[in-house]
Amino acid sequence: MNMHSYRDLKEKVIDNGYCIGCGACLSADGVNGTNELDSYGMFKPSFNDLDAPISDVCPFFTSRNESELGEMLFSGFEGIKQNEFLGYYIETYAGYVRKDDFRKRGSSGGFVTWILSRLLEERLIDAVIHVKPSGKKGILFEYGISSDLEELRKGAKSKYYPVEFSEVLAEVRKTRKKYAFVGVPCFVKAMRLLCINDKEFADRVSSFVGLVCGHLKSSRFSEMLAWQKGVKPEDLRGIDFRWKYPSGPASEYGIKISGEKNGEMVTITEKANSFYGYNWGYGFFKYKACDYCDDVVSETADVSVGDAWLPEYLNDSGGTNVVIVRNPVIKKIVDLGIKESTLKLDVLDPEEIVKSQEGGFRHRKDLLVYRIALLKNHGIWFPQKRVEPSLDNLDIRYRKITFLRTQLAEKSHLAFKEALRTDDFEVFQEQMQSLVEKYDSLYKRSFASKALSKIKRFFRSE
Ligand SMILES: Cc1cc2nc3c(=O)[nH]c(=O)nc-3n(C[C@H](O)[C@H](O)[C@H](O)COP(=O)(O)OP(=O)(O)OC[C@H]3O[C@@H](n4cnc5c(N)ncnc54)[C@H](O)[C@@H]3O)c2cc1C
Ligand code: SF4
Ligand code: SF4
Incomplete structure (x- = not known):
C-alpha cells in the first residue's frame, strides 16, 4: 500500500523542480486542486488537502520504472524482444505514410496520425486524447479529444509547448468510450500508472502511442x-x-x-x-524534470514514433519516422499497411534507431549518471532512476557540457522573466550571451580537435 501524502509529493517532486506538470496527481478520483501555468510558463499543480494519501501515479515519484512497467505490459507477447535503450519491441522500422497527406501534414513521416486514424476506422477506439490548438486566450495548445479523422488531422505536428491532461481526463471519466492516448514518454508512463490505479481509466484508455522525446519547453x-x-x-x-x-x-x-x-x-x-x-x-526553457528522465523513446507505449535523424533519411525533406512496435495489434495494422503500400516502412535494426537518437541517449543516460551523482553528494533528493550515480566515468568536456546545459536552462527562465518585466527582448539575449558563448566554445574546440585527429590519421595512412 502506498503511504505517501500530497505533502510528500509537493516537498519531494514539485518543490525540487522535478514536476513535468502532467496533471496525473490531479486526475485521481476525488482529488481537489488546480494545475496552472506559473510565471515561468510551466504547469504547476497545487492541492487543497496536502495530508490526503496519494496513489502511485506520478512518473517522478513512483518506484516503478519503465523496465518494470514494460515487462508487465509486453513481456508475454509472442515474438517480443528487448533492447537496452529501446525497451521491449516486436519490430523496429523507418519510413513514412504514402497515402493521402498524412506525411505532408505531419512533423515527420505522418505515422502517428495515420495509426490513430486506423485505430478509429477499425473501431478499436472511439476517440483520441492528444494535443491540439487551444481555443483559450493566451494558451496555444492543449490536450483535447478527437473523434474523427478531420479533428485528428487538426492535431498533427509536434508541439514544443507545456501541456497537462487533468482537464481532459475529467471528461474521459464521464464517458464510457474507448480511447487512444498520445504523449511524450513521461506522460505515457503517468497515464499507464493512472490505468493501473484506477479501473475507470483502465476500462477507457486502451491504446498508447508514444513520441520520442528530447525535452519539453515552457510556453x-x-x-x-x-x-x-x-x-x-x-x-x-x-x-x-x-x-x-x-x-x-x-x-x-x-x-x-x-x-x-x-x-x-x-x-x-x-x-x-x-x-x-x-x-x-542549449536547452532554453527546458523543464528541470527533463534532466532527471531516462526514457527517451516512450518505453511503455504500444508503439513509439520519432524522427529518423540518420544520414540515409535526412535528405528527404518530406520527413521520415522511426517506429518501434511493441503490441501485436499494432503490428497487424502495420503489416497490412505495408502490404497495401499505404506505408513505405522498412525494417530497421534497433541499433540504428538508437543511433538516430544518439544525443538524447547520451544526455539522458551517460550525463544523467553524473547529474544524479552531484545531487547525491549534496544530499538532495532525486527521482529513482535506472542508472547508478557516479562521478567517475565522464570526461572533463562532458562534465562542462552537463554543467552548462543546467545553467543555460535555469538562466533562460529567469532572463526571459526579466525581459518581460522590462519589455525588452534584448535583455534576454544579453543575459544569456556569456553562457551561450561558453557552451559554443566547447563544441568549437571539439570540432578543431576532430579536424586535428583527421589530419593525423591522414598522415599516418600515407
Ligand atoms: C516535446 C517533444 C519533443 C520531441 N523530441 C524528439 C526527439 O528528440 N527526437 C525525435 O526523434 N522525435 C522527437 N519528438 C517527436 C517528433 O517531433 C514527432 O512528433 C514524431 O516523429 C511523430 O511525427 P509524425 O509525423 O508521425 O506525427 P504527426 O502525424 O505530426 O502527429 C503528432 C501527434 O503527436 C501529438 N502531439 C504533438 N505534440 C504533443 C505533445 N507535446 N504532447 C503530446 N502529444 C503531442 C499530436 O497531437 C499528434 O497527434 C518530439 C515531440 C515532442 C512533442
Ligand atoms: S509530474 Fe505530474 S503527477 Fe507528478 S507532481 Fe507533477 S503534475 Fe503531478
Ligand atoms: S524529456 Fe520528455 S519524457 Fe522526459 S521528462 Fe522531459 S518531457 Fe518528459
Whole structure:
C-alpha cells in the first residue's frame, strides 16, 4: 500500500523542480486542486488537502520504472524482444505514410496520425486524447479529444509547448468510450500508472502511442521565437514548430509564426536555425524534470514514433519516422499497411534507431549518471532512476557540457522573466550571451580537435 501524502509529493517532486506538470496527481478520483501555468510558463499543480494519501501515479515519484512497467505490459507477447535503450519491441522500422497527406501534414513521416486514424476506422477506439490548438486566450495548445479523422488531422505536428491532461481526463471519466492516448514518454508512463490505479481509466484508455522525446519547453520558448521576429508575447496567436520546405534536408525545417505585428496580422516563416535560441542543445526553457528522465523513446507505449535523424533519411525533406512496435495489434495494422503500400516502412535494426537518437541517449543516460551523482553528494533528493550515480566515468568536456546545459536552462527562465518585466527582448539575449558563448566554445574546440585527429590519421595512412 502506498503511504505517501500530497505533502510528500509537493516537498519531494514539485518543490525540487522535478514536476513535468502532467496533471496525473490531479486526475485521481476525488482529488481537489488546480494545475496552472506559473510565471515561468510551466504547469504547476497545487492541492487543497496536502495530508490526503496519494496513489502511485506520478512518473517522478513512483518506484516503478519503465523496465518494470514494460515487462508487465509486453513481456508475454509472442515474438517480443528487448533492447537496452529501446525497451521491449516486436519490430523496429523507418519510413513514412504514402497515402493521402498524412506525411505532408505531419512533423515527420505522418505515422502517428495515420495509426490513430486506423485505430478509429477499425473501431478499436472511439476517440483520441492528444494535443491540439487551444481555443483559450493566451494558451496555444492543449490536450483535447478527437473523434474523427478531420479533428485528428487538426492535431498533427509536434508541439514544443507545456501541456497537462487533468482537464481532459475529467471528461474521459464521464464517458464510457474507448480511447487512444498520445504523449511524450513521461506522460505515457503517468497515464499507464493512472490505468493501473484506477479501473475507470483502465476500462477507457486502451491504446498508447508514444513520441520520442528530447525535452519539453515552457510556453516562453514560443514567445522567444516570436518576439525576436517582432511579434510580442501577448500578440502571438499560433506557431508551427515543424514547417516543411519542399526541398533540402528534413532537419532544416522552418518555424511559422502567426500573430500581430505593429497592429497588423502577420505570418512569418523562417528556417528554424535562423532563430536565436533554437539550438536544442542549449536547452532554453527546458523543464528541470527533463534532466532527471531516462526514457527517451516512450518505453511503455504500444508503439513509439520519432524522427529518423540518420544520414540515409535526412535528405528527404518530406520527413521520415522511426517506429518501434511493441503490441501485436499494432503490428497487424502495420503489416497490412505495408502490404497495401499505404506505408513505405522498412525494417530497421534497433541499433540504428538508437543511433538516430544518439544525443538524447547520451544526455539522458551517460550525463544523467553524473547529474544524479552531484545531487547525491549534496544530499538532495532525486527521482529513482535506472542508472547508478557516479562521478567517475565522464570526461572533463562532458562534465562542462552537463554543467552548462543546467545553467543555460535555469538562466533562460529567469532572463526571459526579466525581459518581460522590462519589455525588452534584448535583455534576454544579453543575459544569456556569456553562457551561450561558453557552451559554443566547447563544441568549437571539439570540432578543431576532430579536424586535428583527421589530419593525423591522414598522415599516418600515407
Ligand atoms: C516535446 C517533444 C519533443 C520531441 N523530441 C524528439 C526527439 O528528440 N527526437 C525525435 O526523434 N522525435 C522527437 N519528438 C517527436 C517528433 O517531433 C514527432 O512528433 C514524431 O516523429 C511523430 O511525427 P509524425 O509525423 O508521425 O506525427 P504527426 O502525424 O505530426 O502527429 C503528432 C501527434 O503527436 C501529438 N502531439 C504533438 N505534440 C504533443 C505533445 N507535446 N504532447 C503530446 N502529444 C503531442 C499530436 O497531437 C499528434 O497527434 C518530439 C515531440 C515532442 C512533442
Ligand atoms: S509530474 Fe505530474 S503527477 Fe507528478 S507532481 Fe507533477 S503534475 Fe503531478
Ligand atoms: S524529456 Fe522526459 S521528462 Fe522531459 S518531457 Fe520528455 S519524457 Fe518528459
